[in-house]
Amino acid sequence: MSSSRVALKASKGKVVKKSAADEDDGLAAVAAKFVKEWSTFAMKKAKVITHYGFIPLVIIIGMNSDPKPSLSQLLSPV
Template identity: 65%
Template sequence: MASRVSVKGKGKSIKGSKDGSEGHSTAKCLKDWSNWALKKAKVITHYGFIPMVIIIGMNSEPKPQLYQLLSPV
């Protein structure tokens, strides 16, 4: 017969501690939301900057051609 090995976790387990956890969960939620929003803003800025410059350049006076906007000279 094979013997069974039981694994018991070491350390303290915190179950439902309610003393002051409301403030911590609100702060954590705010931190998570702000991190998520900043990551999305970084991606939007990264992929949207050059198209935005081209669109603004195409709508300016005098109206340049697309190749004039993209040429280095």
């Protein structure tokens, strides 16, 4: 069995060499790529949700606390 090499030209002029075995993506490789893409997507969405949801969460928790402050008391820096 000989290992044949195939040279593929990337979009920026770089040459990427792949073996014949790399071209036959198995089910595990496809699943790994799927998990990687979805985990990246989920982390980006979680970052946005955390960024915009933290302050409202603090306000909601503060309004449900025992002394029951008003919204102006929660938002004032004093």
